[in-house]
Amino acid sequence: MKEEFALLPPTAQGGFFFFEITAAWLVEADRTYDVHRHNTGRELILIHTEAGQGELRLADGRRITLAAGDFFAVSGAELHRYRTTAAPWRFSWWAGHPYGAIPFELCRPYRAEFPDGPAKAAAVLPGLRAPDARRRRLAMAEFQELLWHWIPESGGEDSRIAAALEYMHYHLDAPCRVEALARSCGLSVRHFRRCFEAETGKSPKQYGDELKLQTALGLLRNRDRTLKEIAAALGYSSSFHLSNAIRKRFGAAPKTLRRQPEGGPDGTSRSAT
Amino acid sequence: MKEEFALLPPTAQGGFFFFEITAAWLVEADRTYDVHRHNTGRELILIHTEAGQGELRLADGRRITLAAGDFFAVSGAELHRYRTTAAPWRFSWWAGHPYGAIPFELCRPYRAEFPDGPAKAAAVLPGLRAPDARRRRLAMAEFQELLWHWIPESGGEDSRIAAALEYMHYHLDAPCRVEALARSCGLSVRHFRRCFEAETGKSPKQYGDELKLQTALGLLRNRDRTLKEIAAALGYSSSFHLSNAIRKRFGAAPKTLRRQPEGGPDGTSRSAT
Incomplete structure (x- = not known):
């Protein structure tokens, strides 16, 4: 008998996190792109910039600049405005409900090097639109994977x-x-x-x-x-x-x-x- | 401005499901392999057969035969014994905690054609053993993806x-x-x-x-x-x-x-x- 194994002791079990996507967008925004948000959704918004640069304005007045490779998560209620600052601003936008403990910080840009990201993000969208529930779920699982590539750090390990x-x-x-x-x-x-x-x-x-x-x-x-x-x-x-x-x-x-x-x-x- | 999108109306949102792996095994079992389980864990066990054949005995006396390509999920408390019936029985075994609504039936074999399955399953294990929490989470996300490949049907769609x-x-x-x-x-x-x-x-x-x-x-x-x-x-x-x-x-x-x-x-x- 041959076997390979992996055991996770309770100390290594990080709980769970699942992001259920309700809306996804791939946007290539020109220099006139300037969106004022009128309502304050309860959802979590995840933004990943592929190219160019955008600026977000938060409810407390803070301005956040997102450049290529930046990943950013913010509560829908806190994001008031976003606009292009270096065109074309290419980004993906994921709105949805988080389940479990959110394992990254909100309102803090993460800088990730993941060259396959744009292609993988584009591949998730058709799956989310599929009539078949199993294929939508598969697309969501693919997105969770993408998420871990976009968040390069884990809890400040040395x-x-x-x-x-x-x-x-x-x-x-x-x-x-x-x-x-x-x-x-x-x-x-x-x-x-x-x-x-x-x-x-x-x-x-x-x-x-x-x-x-x-x-x-x-x-x-x-x-x-x-x-x-x-x-x-x-x-x-x-x-x-x-x-x-x-x-x-x-x-x-x-x-x-x-x-x-x-x-x-x-x-x-x-x-x- | 160019954009692509996918919107999931509430009717298409299937809730969430996440399987937190606590132990994973890749086993190549010879013909003498016959395991009697002594305790009744609270965990969910997922088994995927890659080659050969095994037989499970459940608490209620049922015998389930698992052949190549079969995926099977069972509560730890209900699985009493399992053994090789056509050697070598190659299978992967995943124990863990389900979160959310389990989107497949327990104690029902699913037959999936997914040739990449064995390679992907083998690739998940090293990630689960990694000291880095982010890499363990990435491996778990890869596993969720695998799961949707193993469950080929969704809710009896026509x-x-x-x-x-x-x-x-x-x-x-x-x-x-x-x-x-x-x-x-x-x-x-x-x-x-x-x-x-x-x-x-x-x-x-x-x-x-x-x-x-x-x-x-x-x-x-x-x-x-x-x-x-x-x-x-x-x-x-x-x-x-x-x-x-x-x-x-x-x-x-x-x-x-x-x-x-x-x-x-x-x-x-x-x-x-």
Whole structure:
């Protein structure tokens, strides 16, 4: 049997966000384009500028300039006027209802480099117009994807330690060697430790151990692997060491945790075959 | 100024659905693979078979066979056992929390032809493992897209009239000629009318008029077009005719509707320039 997996521990589950589009526009606006909004919709408006430049005026008087690559989200009630400041101003405009927690800041321009954006935005529109509900839903899913390309940053993560985090997440069976991790980030060990702790609230060793133990818990609950197999997959020298670490972290033996549904997706065990 | 648009009237807004993945697996199972589930998670499980064949046993004793291309969704509490019946059984398994209204039936196999599915499923997994929250969210958005490919049907739409609906939605400026629409579906006019009314609850003329008037309402509220421009875009012979049709349908003059926020995404009007 071969398998690949991805387990998201509760700490990595970011809740959900879905933007239901009610109206979408691709506009190429000339220099005379100057729109005064007369009513104050309850919807959220997302704007992405492809080329040229536009200016928005908000309810509080602020002026926001949107240049090529800029993504901007604003409540319909707050947007009073928008106009071209460098023609042609090419932008896409998405009005709709947000569900869940909005995972980006409103009224703050994001600058994204995503060359496929314009083509993908144009491809979403025909899907939204389709008579078939499934195709409209597919188009909305395509838009969610686009959204994550337009918002290049996530919660202010420290990019200096990104390479180390990446390595740790994709090499669960590797030992946590701080020197090698620091080198992969181009930082001294001391500086790396400081950045890492400031960002994650844990030392590299603590973070790595927690990542492995959370994965072990998911594997115990989700699949039919033996403890020995799980220990090998996570770089523990023996199932004895893993078992001890699990008891210490979760306060229960692996066998007990395997049968507990709480907190994990589900639990299975392989029958004797 | 050039623009393209898509407006979704409230009737076409299907609510939202988001599946937050908590665990994903790509499994290639040999013939000895036989999993007894010991606990009953609260999560929803989605299974897609790529090759081979497996058998699921549900809590009520039912046995479900999943062959290549089959997609199946089941509550974690109801799935008791699953095993290979034609090796190798290659499947992907997605556990997680559904948000919104689940837009497909549980415990019912869907058969989808989507050759890119296996590659796309494999591409989602590394994203889910990424340390970066934005990349995990992007991977989840990619999965929503995959989901719509795996569920080929939407609410039992009558495929015999699909070509006519498609034409009407993509040619809003065209007149509604029942003979031509019937021909595009390969049906006699009488048969076409009957199928169309059974499916949509409206005659082709009523459906086409409603589609145009809902679009006119959206255009009035969302953009700075004149009534004359809207009439031309929707194939009305004059703004006078459109204005009359709008009054009759919505009980108010276009000018009044333009300033009403209720029901439409928002309203704008072009300043004199």
